[in-house]
Amino acid sequence: MKSFEGNVVLVTGANSGIGEAAAAALHAAGATTYGLARRQDALDAARARHPGVRWLLADVAKPTQIKAAVDRVVAESGRLDVLLNNAGIYQFGPLEESSEAMLRSQFEINVFGLTFATQAALPALKASKGSIINLSSAAGHKAVAGASIYGATKAAVESLTKSWALELAPLGIRVNAVAPGPTETPGIDQLPIPAELVPAVKASFTAQIPLGRWASADEIARWIVAVADPAASWMTGHVLAIDGGMSLT
DSSP: TTTTOOOOOEETTTHHHHHHHHHEEEEEEEEEEEEEEESHHHHHHHHHHOSEEEEEEOOSHHHHHHHHHHHHHHHHOOOOEEEEEEOOOOOOOGGGGOOHHHHHHHHIIIIIHHHHHHHHHHHHHHHHTOOEEEEEEGGSSSTTTHHHHHHHHHHHHHHHHHHHHHHHHGOEOOOEEEEOOOOEOOOGGGSSSGGHHHHHHEEEHHHOOOOOOEEEEEHHHHHEEEEEESTTOOOOEEEEEEEETOOOO
Protein backbone atom coordinates (compact mmCIF):
# COMPACT_ATOMS: atom_id res chain seq x y z
CA MET A 1 0.00 0.00 0.00
CA LYS A 2 1.29 3.46 -0.90
CA SER A 3 1.87 5.79 2.03
CA PHE A 4 -0.70 8.38 0.91
CA GLU A 5 -3.42 5.92 -0.13
CA GLY A 6 -6.80 7.40 0.82
CA ASN A 7 -5.34 10.87 1.45
CA VAL A 8 -6.40 14.00 -0.41
CA VAL A 9 -3.80 16.70 -1.07
CA LEU A 10 -4.11 20.25 -2.41
CA VAL A 11 -1.03 21.95 -3.88
CA THR A 12 -1.13 25.67 -4.70
CA GLY A 13 1.04 26.98 -7.50
CA ALA A 14 1.28 23.43 -8.83
CA ASN A 15 1.77 24.23 -12.50
CA SER A 16 5.57 24.63 -12.46
CA GLY A 17 8.77 24.28 -10.49
CA ILE A 18 8.72 22.85 -6.98
CA GLY A 19 4.92 22.81 -6.86
CA GLU A 20 4.68 20.73 -10.02
CA ALA A 21 7.35 18.29 -8.81
CA ALA A 22 5.62 17.96 -5.43
CA ALA A 23 2.18 17.40 -6.96
CA ALA A 24 3.58 14.67 -9.21
CA ALA A 25 5.43 13.03 -6.31
CA LEU A 26 2.41 13.09 -4.01
CA HIS A 27 0.24 11.61 -6.75
CA ALA A 28 2.85 8.87 -7.30
CA ALA A 29 2.79 8.17 -3.53
CA GLY A 30 -0.92 7.38 -3.75
CA ALA A 31 -2.61 10.66 -2.85
CA THR A 32 -5.63 12.03 -4.63
CA THR A 33 -3.84 15.20 -5.65
CA TYR A 34 -5.35 18.52 -6.65
CA GLY A 35 -3.18 21.16 -8.27
CA LEU A 36 -4.02 24.86 -8.36
CA ALA A 37 -2.94 27.32 -11.04
CA ARG A 38 -4.03 30.93 -11.47
CA ARG A 39 -3.83 31.10 -15.27
CA GLN A 40 -5.84 28.93 -17.64
CA ASP A 41 -2.99 28.47 -20.10
CA ALA A 42 -0.65 27.31 -17.33
CA LEU A 43 -3.33 24.97 -15.99
CA ASP A 44 -3.96 23.44 -19.43
CA ALA A 45 -0.24 22.84 -19.99
CA ALA A 46 0.18 21.27 -16.54
CA ARG A 47 -2.84 19.01 -17.07
CA ALA A 48 -1.30 17.75 -20.32
CA ARG A 49 1.92 16.87 -18.45
CA HIS A 50 0.18 15.36 -15.41
CA PRO A 51 -3.25 13.97 -16.36
CA GLY A 52 -3.46 12.01 -13.09
CA VAL A 53 -3.53 15.23 -11.05
CA ARG A 54 -6.87 17.00 -10.72
CA TRP A 55 -6.52 20.64 -11.76
CA LEU A 56 -8.36 23.71 -10.51
CA LEU A 57 -8.15 27.37 -11.47
CA ALA A 58 -7.75 29.81 -8.56
CA ASP A 59 -5.69 32.79 -7.46
CA VAL A 60 -4.67 32.32 -3.82
CA ALA A 61 -4.56 36.10 -3.33
CA LYS A 62 -8.34 36.22 -3.92
CA PRO A 63 -10.14 34.70 -0.90
CA THR A 64 -13.35 33.88 -2.74
CA GLN A 65 -11.49 31.95 -5.45
CA ILE A 66 -9.38 29.88 -3.08
CA LYS A 67 -12.38 29.11 -0.87
CA ALA A 68 -14.34 27.93 -3.93
CA ALA A 69 -11.43 25.69 -4.93
CA VAL A 70 -11.15 24.12 -1.47
CA ASP A 71 -14.92 23.63 -1.33
CA ARG A 72 -14.77 21.80 -4.66
CA VAL A 73 -11.98 19.52 -3.45
CA VAL A 74 -14.00 18.54 -0.38
CA ALA A 75 -17.22 18.17 -2.37
CA GLU A 76 -15.55 15.83 -4.88
CA SER A 77 -13.30 13.82 -2.58
CA GLY A 78 -15.03 14.11 0.79
CA ARG A 79 -11.97 15.29 2.71
CA LEU A 80 -8.67 17.19 2.67
CA ASP A 81 -5.60 15.80 4.45
CA VAL A 82 -2.71 17.95 3.28
CA LEU A 83 -2.44 21.56 2.15
CA LEU A 84 0.84 22.47 0.46
CA ASN A 85 1.13 26.26 0.32
CA ASN A 86 3.60 26.44 -2.53
CA ALA A 87 2.28 29.40 -4.58
CA GLY A 88 4.73 32.26 -4.47
CA ILE A 89 6.65 34.78 -6.51
CA TYR A 90 10.05 36.38 -6.17
CA GLN A 91 11.44 39.64 -7.49
CA PHE A 92 14.94 40.71 -6.60
CA GLY A 93 16.32 44.24 -6.53
CA PRO A 94 17.94 46.81 -4.25
CA LEU A 95 15.82 48.73 -1.79
CA GLU A 96 16.11 51.95 -3.80
CA GLU A 97 14.58 50.28 -6.83
CA SER A 98 11.83 48.34 -5.03
CA SER A 99 8.55 49.72 -6.33
CA GLU A 100 5.19 49.68 -4.59
CA ALA A 101 3.98 47.06 -7.08
CA MET A 102 7.00 44.87 -6.29
CA LEU A 103 6.28 45.03 -2.55
CA ARG A 104 2.55 44.50 -2.83
CA SER A 105 2.62 41.63 -5.31
CA GLN A 106 5.07 39.56 -3.26
CA PHE A 107 3.26 40.08 0.04
CA GLU A 108 -0.15 39.52 -1.57
CA ILE A 109 0.79 36.08 -2.87
CA ASN A 110 3.53 34.87 -0.52
CA VAL A 111 1.89 35.97 2.74
CA PHE A 112 -1.74 36.99 2.20
CA GLY A 113 -2.44 34.24 -0.33
CA LEU A 114 -0.84 31.59 1.87
CA THR A 115 -2.99 32.78 4.78
CA PHE A 116 -6.20 32.86 2.73
CA ALA A 117 -5.58 29.31 1.47
CA THR A 118 -4.94 28.06 5.00
CA GLN A 119 -8.08 29.71 6.35
CA ALA A 120 -10.15 28.17 3.55
CA ALA A 121 -8.73 24.71 4.24
CA LEU A 122 -9.02 24.77 8.04
CA PRO A 123 -12.50 23.27 8.41
CA ALA A 124 -11.54 20.23 6.31
CA LEU A 125 -8.14 19.91 7.99
CA LYS A 126 -9.79 19.98 11.41
CA ALA A 127 -11.99 17.08 10.37
CA SER A 128 -9.06 15.02 9.04
CA LYS A 129 -6.49 16.14 11.64
CA GLY A 130 -4.40 16.99 8.64
CA SER A 131 -1.15 18.69 7.78
CA ILE A 132 -0.10 22.08 6.43
CA ILE A 133 3.24 22.55 4.67
CA ASN A 134 4.39 26.06 3.82
CA LEU A 135 7.11 26.78 1.28
CA SER A 136 9.67 29.13 2.71
CA SER A 137 13.18 29.81 1.43
CA ALA A 138 16.73 30.12 2.67
CA ALA A 139 16.07 33.86 2.29
CA GLY A 140 13.48 33.58 5.08
CA HIS A 141 16.22 33.20 7.70
CA LYS A 142 19.40 34.29 5.87
CA ALA A 143 20.08 37.90 4.93
CA VAL A 144 20.37 38.32 1.16
CA ALA A 145 21.35 41.73 -0.18
CA GLY A 146 19.10 42.69 -3.07
CA ALA A 147 16.34 40.31 -1.99
CA SER A 148 15.12 42.03 1.17
CA ILE A 149 11.45 42.19 0.21
CA TYR A 150 11.26 38.58 -0.90
CA GLY A 151 13.18 37.53 2.21
CA ALA A 152 10.77 39.46 4.40
CA THR A 153 7.81 37.59 2.93
CA LYS A 154 9.48 34.26 3.64
CA ALA A 155 10.45 35.33 7.17
CA ALA A 156 6.74 36.00 7.65
CA VAL A 157 5.97 32.50 6.34
CA GLU A 158 8.34 30.96 8.89
CA SER A 159 6.80 32.99 11.71
CA LEU A 160 3.29 31.99 10.65
CA THR A 161 4.38 28.35 10.47
CA LYS A 162 5.59 28.30 14.06
CA SER A 163 2.64 30.26 15.47
CA TRP A 164 0.09 28.15 13.60
CA ALA A 165 1.83 24.98 14.79
CA LEU A 166 1.16 26.05 18.38
CA GLU A 167 -2.35 27.30 17.66
CA LEU A 168 -3.51 24.28 15.69
CA ALA A 169 -1.78 21.47 17.61
CA PRO A 170 -4.74 21.04 19.99
CA LEU A 171 -6.85 20.37 16.88
CA GLY A 172 -4.47 17.64 15.72
CA ILE A 173 -3.20 19.68 12.76
CA ARG A 174 0.53 19.64 12.03
CA VAL A 175 2.18 22.74 10.50
CA ASN A 176 5.68 22.71 9.06
CA ALA A 177 7.71 24.54 6.43
CA VAL A 178 10.28 23.46 3.88
CA ALA A 179 12.88 26.13 3.08
CA PRO A 180 14.75 25.41 -0.15
CA GLY A 181 17.91 27.09 -1.26
CA PRO A 182 18.44 28.06 -4.92
CA THR A 183 16.51 25.60 -7.06
CA GLU A 184 16.47 25.17 -10.83
CA THR A 185 12.94 26.20 -11.82
CA PRO A 186 11.54 28.12 -14.81
CA GLY A 187 11.06 31.22 -12.66
CA ILE A 188 14.76 31.95 -12.28
CA ASP A 189 15.07 32.58 -16.01
CA GLN A 190 12.08 34.92 -15.91
CA LEU A 191 13.46 37.41 -13.39
CA PRO A 192 12.90 41.04 -14.47
CA ILE A 193 16.58 41.57 -15.25
CA PRO A 194 18.45 41.62 -18.57
CA ALA A 195 18.96 38.08 -19.84
CA GLU A 196 22.71 38.56 -20.09
CA LEU A 197 22.87 39.17 -16.31
CA VAL A 198 21.10 35.93 -15.32
CA PRO A 199 24.26 33.77 -15.40
CA ALA A 200 26.07 36.21 -13.08
CA VAL A 201 23.13 36.27 -10.66
CA LYS A 202 23.01 32.47 -10.61
CA ALA A 203 26.77 32.27 -10.10
CA SER A 204 26.57 34.65 -7.12
CA PHE A 205 24.06 32.34 -5.43
CA THR A 206 26.06 29.22 -6.28
CA ALA A 207 29.08 30.75 -4.54
CA GLN A 208 27.07 30.82 -1.29
CA ILE A 209 26.21 27.10 -1.39
CA PRO A 210 28.75 24.80 0.30
CA LEU A 211 27.66 21.85 -1.87
CA GLY A 212 28.44 24.00 -4.89
CA ARG A 213 25.30 23.55 -6.97
CA TRP A 214 21.61 24.35 -7.19
CA ALA A 215 18.92 21.81 -6.30
CA SER A 216 16.51 20.22 -8.71
CA ALA A 217 12.80 20.62 -8.04
CA ASP A 218 12.55 16.85 -7.56
CA GLU A 219 15.11 16.97 -4.74
CA ILE A 220 12.97 19.48 -2.85
CA ALA A 221 9.78 17.55 -3.61
CA ARG A 222 11.19 14.44 -1.91
CA TRP A 223 11.41 16.31 1.38
CA ILE A 224 7.94 17.81 1.00
CA VAL A 225 6.57 14.29 0.61
CA ALA A 226 8.51 13.16 3.69
CA VAL A 227 7.15 16.00 5.85
CA ALA A 228 3.60 15.45 4.56
CA ASP A 229 3.74 11.69 5.14
CA PRO A 230 1.17 10.55 7.73
CA ALA A 231 4.02 8.65 9.40
CA ALA A 232 5.66 11.98 10.34
CA SER A 233 2.98 12.41 12.99
CA TRP A 234 5.33 13.80 15.69
CA MET A 235 6.73 16.63 13.58
CA THR A 236 5.23 20.12 13.84
CA GLY A 237 6.47 23.68 14.01
CA HIS A 238 9.67 22.83 12.13
CA VAL A 239 11.33 24.78 9.32
CA LEU A 240 13.32 22.24 7.33
CA ALA A 241 16.22 23.85 5.45
CA ILE A 242 17.01 21.98 2.23
CA ASP A 243 19.63 24.33 0.87
CA GLY A 244 22.96 22.58 0.30
CA GLY A 245 24.32 24.24 3.43
CA MET A 246 23.53 27.79 2.27
CA SER A 247 22.06 28.71 5.66
CA LEU A 248 25.48 28.06 7.22
CA THR A 249 27.33 30.65 5.13
